[in-house]
Amino acid sequence: MTLIHSERGGVVQAFDTAGLIAAAARNDCVLVLAHQIGDFVPPGATLVEAHGSAPPPDPRRVTGLVALGTERTIEQDPAFALRILVDIAIRALSPAVNDPTTAVQVLNHIDTFLHTVGRARLRGRYVLADDQGRPRLVVPGRSWEDYLQVGVTEIREYGATSLQVCRRLRALLEDLLESQPTERLPAVRAELVLLDEAVRRAFTDPARRASAQTADRQGIGGGRRPRSEPSG
Template structure:
């Protein structure tokens, strides 16, 4: 269900399509309501309603419908231009973030609904003929007019919103916010420290993937049920976001109790059930993939540090967001997730990134492409210092030291002014000793 909701959230068409359908239904229902209350409304209400004849009503509705379809085309074009800018200037992996913008969804929905409502009401306007009297749905036309005025106001707000959305600061904050939500969902503060993982036995079976794609989600309940029914322990060896290739192993299963290997029928059932519990897609999502947000931010930093853009300030800002995310994880327990039965025996082991993996993802490309800039090198060292301060128990001291050694080596190989080199070396020494800046 979470996958379906995420897919709908990141598509431009569901909300506008729903609004279009509702508008067509209401456009057919309101004229009937008009006919039923015709002549029964008090004067204080009728004075506010449309007061023209059939020709005027047609002109108003045609003007609304024609202008709204033009404005909708303009809005869609501006949205596409924004998506192209995000893809070329920042990272193609940010398209999902922009496509999930609820304000854009609501704007397109209002424009299409107004257009469809005006067209539907237009069908009910009749002039006087020998077959019957004229009919002008005054209430419906007034509603269409109000929707048109609201659309004009929303268009102005949309332009202001779009101007803000294409700023790199807004984009980074949105990605960081989505990553924090994923972090709270996958690694909540109450998550216990992962216990020791059981070791696969020699009689275990490797489970091969039945379809290629990115590992987007794992159905934990289905995996646990398959493990209990088969008397097995199942370990998914690939983290969410990993690329799975059909025919290659991605999980392992072995008997819970010491004994012979699984029967061929049991092995086949396990392969089918494990593959059925794993969802793949053509792109990564942040439903269960916490590393996706880190990858998006790291890509923005790498793109900003490319020779064609040469924007180290953006890279420094990205490293600030990455530092905040890593520090948020410092007092939690990232790593593999174990699902145990009532007896306390681990039955399912799900691979999840450890903090050291995310730290390497956050720093790797920025260190490779940006260490030649003293400001970027300094921010990388400050990130390690901030993480060291937040790691009150010293659980990640080894990972921080590994990254510090790699940074020292990169700094030694880079070309700086003597004053810049001295400042960076002093900061590296402060990070190593844990002293404040």
């Protein structure tokens, strides 16, 4: 194995899939990206691993096929788009702004995002082949749990005292329970448990707690649904 190092620091913004596969095929090796899209790579850190018995490709050519920049972009990084939505929501929930309705509107978009991602074939890593079917490029990926945690964790933490945020967030999670494949459900149930715990801490009055534990797609004023008890 040969380690190809980054000459400079930066955030992995994108990579040239076709170019990396072609470089690996020319040198009869497998290239493994050491970092996923969105990671910050310090100067001199390993950027790519080259596995094979033949001489490795030119390091400068390989590093030139991986775009590093000063900040994340959404070009090949959908998790960053989700991150931006979450930041808008938690900014709205700050004491200085106190705008939970905006947070609820953002949760509508996060709901759509998570439903779309949940239908994708997510993997911890992706192995891409050349025209002959030989593995040439290994790319780290994100799991369903990764996307779900980004989408709901901080909104739950910052919005735990907001009645409408708790109700809208429960509706989002219960919608996912009804729509996602079986293997996705344990992570959703775990988030419902965390939401229940946050509501219990924030709402000591039984009537207000029961209201906060009611799913409502509008936050307050939509069609109410009875509380779903998380299981397993």
